[in-house]
Amino acid sequence: MLLQTVNLIKKFDHRVVLGRVNINLWDGEILSLIGPSGSGKTTLLKCIAGLEPVSGGNILVREKDVTGQKANQRPVVMMFQQPLLFPHLTVMENIIYGLKIRGTEKKTMMAAGEEMLQKIELPGYTRRYPFELSGGQQQRVALARALIMKPQILLLDEPFASLDPELRSSIRNWVRRLLKREEVAAIFVTHDREEAMIMGDRLAVMIRGRILQEGSPFEVYKKPANRDVAELFSDGLVLDDRRFVPVDAITVSDSEQQVNKDGFLAFKGRVAANWIKAGHHMIRVEVPELGREVSLPASKTYSVAEEVLLVFPRDRVYIFPQNNLEMEME
Amino acid sequence: MRSLGLNNHKPYLLVLPALIFFSLFVLYGIGTVFAESLNLSLNTGSSIVKYYIELAEKPGFWSGLILSLQVSAAATLLSIIIGVYLARQFYRRVPDSIWHALAWLPMLIPHFAAGYLAVLLLSQSGWFSGLLAQVTLIQETSRFPVLVNDKNGLGIIVTYLWKEIPFVLLMSMPVYRRMDWRYEDVVRTLGGGQWQVFKTVEWPALLPVLVETGIILFAFIFSAFELPYLLGVTYPKMISVMAYQWFYEGSWSNRPLAMALMTVSTVMVLIVAVVLLGLIQGKRYRMMRGR
Amino acid sequence: MFVSPARPEQQEKPILTNGIKIFVLLFFCLPFAILLLQSFSAGWQWPRLLPGTFSWRAWQSLSREPRMIPAISITLLIGLAVSLINLILGIPAGKGLAHYRFRGKSLVEAVFLLPLLIPTLAVVMGIHIFMIRVGLTNTVWGVILVHVIPTLPYTIRIFRHAFENLGSKWEEQAATLGASQLTIYRTVWLPLLIPSIHSALMLSFVISLSQYALTAIIGGGNVVTLAMVYFPYFQSSNRSVLACFTVIFALLPLSFYLLMYSLYKLFIRGPGHYRGC
Numbered sequence: 001m002l003l004q005t006v007n008l009i010k011k012f013d014h015r016v017v018l019g020r021v022n023i024n025l026w027d028g029e030i031l032s033l034i035g036p037s038g039s040g041k042t043t044l045l046k047c048i049a050g051l052e053p054v055s056g057g058n059i060l061v062r063e064k065d066v067t068g069q070k071a072n073q074r075p076v077v078m079m080f081q082q083p084l085l086f087p088h089l090t091v092m093e094n095i096i097y098g099l100k101i102r103g104t105e106k107k108t109m110m111a112a113g114e115e116m117l118q119k120i121e122l123p124g125y126t127r128r129y130p131f132e133l134s135g136g137q138q139q140r141v142a143l144a145r146a147l148i149m150k151p152q153i154l155l156l157d158e159p160f161a162s163l164d165p166e167l168r169s170s171i172r173n174w175v176r177r178l179l180k181r182e183e184v185a186a187i188f189v190t191h192d193r194e195e196a197m198i199m200g201d202r203l204a205v206m207i208r209g210r211i212l213q214e215g216s217p218f219e220v221y222k223k224p225a226n227r228d229v230a231e232l233f234s235d236g237l238v239l240d241d242r243r244f245v246p247v248d249a250i251t252v253s254d255s256e257q258q259v260n261k262d263g264f265l266a267f268k269g270r271v272a273a274n275w276i277k278a279g280h281h282m283i284r285v286e287v288p289e290l291g292r293e294v295s296l297p298a299s300k301t302y303s304v305a306e307e308v309l310l311v312f313p314r315d316r317v318y319i320f321p322q323n324n325l326e327m328e329m330e
Numbered sequence: 331m332r333s334l335g336l337n338n339h340k341p342y343l344l345v346l347p348a349l350i351f352f353s354l355f356v357l358y359g360i361g362t363v364f365a366e367s368l369n370l371s372l373n374t375g376s377s378i379v380k381y382y383i384e385l386a387e388k389p390g391f392w393s394g395l396i397l398s399l400q401v402s403a404a405a406t407l408l409s410i411i412i413g414v415y416l417a418r419q420f421y422r423r424v425p426d427s428i429w430h431a432l433a434w435l436p437m438l439i440p441h442f443a444a445g446y447l448a449v450l451l452l453s454q455s456g457w458f459s460g461l462l463a464q465v466t467l468i469q470e471t472s473r474f475p476v477l478v479n480d481k482n483g484l485g486i487i488v489t490y491l492w493k494e495i496p497f498v499l500l501m502s503m504p505v506y507r508r509m510d511w512r513y514e515d516v517v518r519t520l521g522g523g524q525w526q527v528f529k530t531v532e533w534p535a536l537l538p539v540l541v542e543t544g545i546i547l548f549a550f551i552f553s554a555f556e557l558p559y560l561l562g563v564t565y566p567k568m569i570s571v572m573a574y575q576w577f578y579e580g581s582w583s584n585r586p587l588a589m590a591l592m593t594v595s596t597v598m599v600l601i602v603a604v605v606l607l608g609l610i611q612g613k614r615y616r617m618m619r620g621r
Numbered sequence: 622m623f624v625s626p627a628r629p630e631q632q633e634k635p636i637l638t639n640g641i642k643i644f645v646l647l648f649f650c651l652p653f654a655i656l657l658l659q660s661f662s663a664g665w666q667w668p669r670l671l672p673g674t675f676s677w678r679a680w681q682s683l684s685r686e687p688r689m690i691p692a693i694s695i696t697l698l699i700g701l702a703v704s705l706i707n708l709i710l711g712i713p714a715g716k717g718l719a720h721y722r723f724r725g726k727s728l729v730e731a732v733f734l735l736p737l738l739i740p741t742l743a744v745v746m747g748i749h750i751f752m753i754r755v756g757l758t759n760t761v762w763g764v765i766l767v768h769v770i771p772t773l774p775y776t777i778r779i780f781r782h783a784f785e786n787l788g789s790k791w792e793e794q795a796a797t798l799g800a801s802q803l804t805i806y807r808t809v810w811l812p813l814l815i816p817s818i819h820s821a822l823m824l825s826f827v828i829s830l831s832q833y834a835l836t837a838i839i840g841g842g843n844v845v846t847l848a849m850v851y852f853p854y855f856q857s858s859n860r861s862v863l864a865c866f867t868v869i870f871a872l873l874p875l876s877f878y879l880l881m882y883s884l885y886k887l888f889i890r891g892p893g894h895y896r897g898c
Contacts, residue, residue, distance in 0.1 A: 051515045071518040078519040084512055088534040097530070098520035149520065344717030345729050348710040348777060355770055356736050359747030366747075416641070423638040433645050435653065440831030442851065443870040446863055447652040450659060455667045457655050463668030471667060492648070546737050553740030555834040560855055570742060574834055577746050585746075592743035599738050 002027050002062060002185050003048070003153050009056035010043055010209075017043050019209045020057065025153065025185055030176065032200025032217065033189045036232060040209040041189045045155040048187070049078040061152065072101075077151035081161045083138035085130035091141055092117070092126040098149045116144040119178065136167045143175065147182060154179070154186040160195070172199055193233055197221070205229050212322075222246070226322040237267070237287065237294045237310065242320055247296045249316035252283070253309045266311045269294075271302045285310060360596060367589035381590040388587070393566035398595075401483040401568065402552040405490035406544055412491065413498025414536060418528070420499070421506040430503070434496045441493055442556045448489045449561075452477040478561055483568070485561045494547055501543045505536055541606045549599045553592075569595055653871070659864035679861035688850050693873070696830060696847040699761065700877060703768045704825040707776040710769070711821060712814070715780025720789050733777050741771045745838050752839060759843040767835045772825040779824070783817035815885070826877050830870065847873070 003025040010018035017040045025031050035041050046052040048059055050071030058067045066074050077098075085094045096104075096113045104112075117123050120140040130138055139159055146154055159175075160168045176199055179186055188199045196203055197217040204214045205225075213225040224230035227241050235247040253266075269285035272293060276282065280297045285308060287294065294310070302308060369380035377383065385391055420430060436444060451457045459474035468474055478485035513531040522530065558568035569591055577588035659665065660679055662672030683689065717723075718730065736744070745767055749758070757763030791813065795805045811818075833848045840849070847870070854863055 046515070049515075049519050051518060070523075071515075072521045072523055076519070078515070080512065080516065082512070084516045086513065086516075086530055086534075089530075098522075101521045101526055145520065338721075338723070341717040341721035341723040341726075344713040344721070348714035348773060349729060349732060351710060351769065351773065352732050352736060355748055355766070356739060356744050357732070358751065359744035360739050362747035362750070363743050416644075419637070419641045424641055429642060429645055433649050435649055438827060438874045439867070439871045440827070440848065442831070442833060442848065442855070443867045446855065446867045447656060450655055450860070450864070451652055457670070460668030460670055464670060492652070496649070549738045549740070553742055555742055556831070559833075560852075570740070573742060573746075578834075578838055588746060592740060592746060596739050596743055599740070603738055 001025070001060075002029075003187075004060040004063075005044075005048065005057065006060065007057040008044070008047060008054055008059065010040070010047055010052065011055040017209050018047065018054075021206075021209070021211055023187075023204055023211060023214070025187060028180075028183050028185055029201050030179060030186045030188055030199055032196035032203045033187055033206055034191060034193065034196040034203065034233065035206035036191060039206050041191075041206055042157050044206070045078055045157050045187065045189060048153070049076050049155055050074045051078065075152040076155060077146045077149050077153075078155040078157065079142055079146045079159050081158045083130070083135070083142040083162075085133075085138055085141055085145075087130055089130075090126065091122070091128045091130070091133070094130065094141055095144045095148055097145060102149075112148055116148050119147075120144045135163050136171055139163065139171070143178070147178075147184065150184075152185065154184050156186055156188045158189055158191070160190075168195075175199075196233075203233075205233060207232065223318070224320065226320045230320070235295070236318075237290070238292060239290065239317070244318045244320065245312050245316060246318060247294065249312045250294070250296055251311050252285075252296065252298050252302075253311050254307075263314045264311055265314055265317070266309050269308050269310050271304055271306045271308060273304060274298075274302055283308075363589045363592050363596075366586060367593045369586070381586040382594075385587055385590045385594070390565055390567055390572065391569075391591075394569045394572050395594075397483055397566045398552055398558075398568045398570070399598075401486055401490075401558075402548050405487045405494065405551050406547040408487070409491055409494040409498050409547060410540055410544055413495045414502055414540065416495065417499050417502040417506055418532065420503065430499070433499055436493050437496045437500070440556075441489070441554065442560055444489050444493050445557050445560045447492070448485050449478055452485055452488065454478075479563050481563055481566065483558070483562065486557050486568075489557055489561065490551055494551075497547070498540075498543055501539055502536060505539050506532075509535055538610050541610050545603045545606055548602055552599055553595055656864050656867055656871075659861055660868050662861055665860070679859070679865045682859075683862050683865045686850070688845060692845050692847045692850045693869070695761065695845065696873065697877070699765050699768060699844075699846060700826040700829045700873075702765045703772060703829040704822045706765070706769050707772050707821060707825045708818065710773055711776030712780050712810075714777045715782075716784045716810075718777070718781045719784030733774055736770050737774045741767075742834055744770055745835050749838060758839055759841040761844055763839045764836050764844045764846070767839045768829040768832055771832070771835075772828045775824050775828070776821040779817050779821045780814070783814055787813055818885075819881070822881050823874065823878060827874050830873060 001024055003023075005021055005023050008018055008021040009016070021040075021044060023031070023033075023044075033041055033044070043052060047054050050066075050069060050073075054067060058065055060066070061075060085091075086097070089097065092110075092113050095116050096109045099109045099112065114123075114126070117125060120143065122137060122140060125133070125137075125141075130141070133141065139162075143159070156175075160172060163171065172195060188196075190196050190199070200217055202214065203217045203220050205212045205220060205228075207228045213220055213229050215223075220229065221234050224234045224244065227238055227244070230236065230238055230244045234244070237245045237247070237250065239245065267287045267289055269287045271283050272286045273284040274282065281299075281301055282295055283298045283302050284293055284295045286292075287310065296310075367381055368378050369376055370378070416433065420433075424430075449456065453459070454471045454474045454476065456474075456478075459468065459471055462468045462474065463470075477488070509532065511531075514527050517527045517530050553570050555570045555574050558571050559574070562568055562571060573588045573591045573595075576584035576591070658672055661675045661677070663674045663676040663678050665672040714733065718726070718733075748767075752758045752763055757766065791809045792805055795809045800808065830848070832846075833852055836844060836846050836848060840846070842849070851866055851870070854866055857863065
């Protein structure tokens with residue numbers, strides 16, 4: 001195993017930000033870490049990178065305890081939300097910054113730098129200054145600056161958050177390919193479901209400073225461990241703390257007929273919004289009885305405020321393996 | 331910054347009073363000094379730079395000039411080094427403002443009053459000399475090194491440090507407060523230690539302010555009269571004291587010499603200023619400001 | 622999630638932290654303590670670290686100096702006038718540089734910086750004849766004017782930064798609400814600028830207090846400020862009397878500060894009143 005955190009605890013004053021976090025990372029793997037804002041994702045990365053001291057627990061790299069090591073001694077490099085290129089250094093000087101600190105010989109350094117510029121598809125930008133680059137180009141240079149260190153572990157903290165949506169989707173495929181080609185193991189933090197699925201070989205869900213579920217993205221999507229994970233990562237209707245209906249089991253109906261059939265459940269709802277996504281009509285339905293909303297595809301157009309029925313077979317109701325209450329007590 | 335039309339008169343009205351004041355006094359003043367330093371009586375074929383030649387031949391001029399340069403350069407550099415170190419440590423370790431206020435105390439008193447503190451503490455019969463005697467390092471006052479009214483201007487330098495380190499703090503603390511500390515994480519994750527953090531994150535942000543501070547300090551110390559007059563020696567004499575005495579204490583015949591000397595020191599300060607400003611005119615620092 | 626640029630974490634190494642504090646105490650504060658002790662000492666034998674006996678003798682003998690009270694009054698008067706002229710010239714200039722772009726701006730900036738570069742001693746020598754002609758030598762007004770030269774560049778700098786930090790949004794808001802230029806100055810800028818006015822006044826006052834050469838040349842010995850009395854004392858041998866005199870130099874800025882503070886408490890509502898905006 002490449003990286004392992006063992007019961008990692010982080011407190012700010014007396015507020016627990018990370019509560020006994022255990023995550024694993026294998027060689028060459030990309031782990032997506034998804035969670036809502038303020039769930040402790042960035043703090044976890046900073047602890048692993050050595051930028052924040054931990055309040056308890058251990059961090060192991062290849063079974064070796066690095067908890068006491070400073071950031072600059074760890075074989076871990078972190079990349080941030082913003083590119084944070086040094087504004088007074090050229091693109092090349094930014095890229096080889098870490099090698100220079102390490103004392104690499106100048107020739108080797110420049111060659112590695114040029115090679116990196118090729119890889120990030122910015123050849124000829126050697127002498128440019130960061131302000132001359134677009135946001136996406138800057139973030140690519142920041143990635144090069146991290147990759148050139150050949151870190152055993154790369155930590156990416158929502159690196160595309162500052163980019164506009166279109167650029168985001170093209171750059172993330174590109175980054176994934178680059179990481180795979182370089183065979184770098186990475187933890188990729190995001191709060192975007194799609195991004196987490198695309199980027200990660202494996203997925204971990206973090207909420208309120210705890211890892212609630214780990215697994216392949218599709219597994220987590222289809223079998224959320226509890227209500228919180230379902231609400232964050234799956235599409236469907238959460239019935240209560242124990243039960244959930246995936247969106248593909250629900251049909252939208254405007255008559256009462258189906259309801260009376262055996263083995264079906266139905267909830268009344270009101271259309272709150274409608275739009276088209278990827279060629280499908282979508283509606284968002286409020287379900288007053290549950291106090292929840294759900295987005296789902298519709299076979300025809302509905303107008304806002306129209307009353308509808310959400311119908312699903314009883315045997316498609318999914319029961320969470322974990323109970324949220326038990327989690328909180330732990 | 332408001333993008334008003336260029337022909338709008340309002341900004342001119344705002345800066346005009348101060349501009350008139352400075353033109354009337356400073357520009358006119360320095361112009362007159364330069365004019366009076368030249369020998370414009372065109373009889374008997376004497377050189378137009380007669381007073382400069384006379385100045386160069388004056389005993390004490392060269393040693394005084396060198397002393398002035400030494401004292402100003404040393405006091406400026408040391409103030410900046412110690413001041414920045416203190417600002418950094420204040421920002422990182424001693425955030426309580428009571429300590430900052432204590433360090434600013436010296437700004438409250440005039441330079442010449444600070445000169446008296448130097449006498450009290452650093453003279454041969456001063457408090458530090460007494461302290462050394464108490465720990466039996468010296469037995470009599472004459473064994474204590476001459477730090478006040480000494481030939482090398484050590485007392486003057488120390489007193490300027492005491493007065494100017496707080497000034498450097500005043501100028502550099504806001505830079506620390508505005509600094510983007512996320513860059514520190516970048517340096518550390520890329521393998522840098524404290525020194526690299528200073529070099530890559532703090533120094534580029536500090537440099538423009540330090541250049542400005544350095545120029546102000548050097549110009550001030552190079553031409554200030556009060557401290558060198560009180561804590562200096564008769565020979566070598568710092569040039570500001572020399573000029574003051576030629577201008578004010580002696581006969582009027584020495585005035586052109588004083589004017590020539592003042593012209594020389596103005597030119598030297600301007601040269602130092604231009605050289606230092608050149609340091610931050612490079613592309614990288616324009617980038618910093620454009621950020 | 623947005624991570625705000627925070628203060629870097631405190632490092633462990635309490636020795637260094639304490640070292641910094643000790644340095645501040647020894648280097649910046651100790652001299653003041655020794656000065657106070659000296660002013661109350663009657664005979665302080667080397668190498669004792671504390672005076673043997675304390676007395677008011679030095680203070681009494683300084684109070685018998687006849688030039689003392691007039692010198693303090695004239696010094697305060699000059700300092701006050703210099704500070705006010707600084708505000709009158711410095712606030713508009715600072716605003717002009719901060720909020721406007723105009724042709725010749727960099728030239729104006731250069732002229733405003735020049736007094737910090739060109740020796741004031743040179744400037745005063747240059748204008749001496751002119752001052753004699755217009756009858757300003759040997760007068761308080763002449764001294765006030767030359768004291769403005771070394772102070773105004775700092776004042777302009779202070780207000781320029783203040784206006785840059787405040788931006789022009791307040792003024793625009795007030796203007797859309799129908800306030801006149803004068804009302805805007807009185808109700809918007811003045812309260813917001815209080816901290817900067819404070820610093821500018823203190824700095825101008827202390828710099829004015831510190832002038833000897835300028836006062837001597839333009840005042841010609843007729844305008845006797847405290848500095849003019851102090852210099853001859855410096856050569857006198859009585860350390861305790863000179864210590865008292867030096868203490869007065871430290872007390873004057875403090876009392877000036879208190880004076881200004883109570884003045885603007887009387888006339889202007891403090892910034893606390895506006896903290897809500």
